[in-house]
Amino acid sequence: MSTARAERLVNLVLALLSTRQYLTAERIRAIVPGYADAPSDEAFFRMFERDKMELRELGIPMETGRNSSFDPVDGYRIARRDYELGEIELAPDEAAAVGLAVRLWDSPELTGQAEAALVKLRAAGVEVDQQVPAPVQPRVRADASFGPMLSAVQQGRAVQFDYRRSGSPERRTRTLEPWGVVSWRGRWYVVGHDRDRNAPRCFRLSRVQGDVKLIGRAGAVQRPDGVNLLDFVAASGEPEFDAPASKARLWVADGKAAGIRRGARVIGRRTVAGIEGDEIERNVYYPDSMAKWIAGYGPDVLVLEPDVLAKAVHERLSALAHPGGDRR
Structure with a gap:
């Protein structure tokens, strides 16, 4: 860029x-x-x-x-x-x-x-909201592979690059049809179809080693309809993604948990402990990571279904409330 x-x-x-x-x-x-x-x-x-x-x-x-x-x-x-x-x-x-x-x-x-x-x-006379403090504006340097990856997405071309997995010094060459580049929790990821595994994957750009090579003709790569890239990365839990999606039904308090809401579908209204909120449905790709993410919102998010996800969130909240204690 x-x-x-x-x-x-x-x-x-x-x-x-x-x-x-x-x-x-x-x-x-x-x-x-x-x-x-x-x-x-x-x-x-x-x-x-x-x-x-x-x-x-x-x-x-x-x-x-x-x-x-x-x-x-x-x-x-x-x-x-x-x-x-x-x-x-x-x-x-x-x-x-x-x-x-x-x-x-x-x-x-x-x-x-x-x-x-x-x-x-x-x-120019535009009404500027001066009553609310300015939001935090993160300024993070993009990884060296950011430019080539974004260029490949814009051109609709596949890419090849060497990639280092977490906790391993080994490099492996990946061939990816990139759908987009997104930022999640201070890190940049590229999402696309991994030709080597014939499945969708996301890769953290900071683990891309060396140069990114653009291959194939322009316009050959098309992003599938209905894919939310940010939701994809947020639910993956790990830099690479290989779990099938399942559905979760959640309650989210009004005005809270914008990250959970993003990419979800509102299916109704519900009052929990006297607090108004929305009932939403969203995909879950990696349940353990999703449980950690939901637990971070505390009482603002409640898992309604499935029970296994609700139990996982409860266990994490109990661990925070009673560190080192017996949570049975």
């Missing part, structure tokens, strides 16, 4: 996140740095469509809607409830580690562009 495009995507995220209004494509073109360079309307709309697709591939939730019934076209925004992190409490040593990470990963170039975008938004 070019620096100019990366800066434009950052500007677009800030624009959509910093307003409560829905911004039309034409408004975005006028106020977001990077779009004014488009030589024609057609070129702008192609650029904007690619950027929207890119943000969705990265797991950034974009809403489409209109500010009133009189608006002739749809607009776009990013809802804070889906994007922001919840309240975080850090121990002193953890806070020091976060501060060091910010100093190491911060990019003066992108920071300057971000500030310029906010200034231009205010100058």
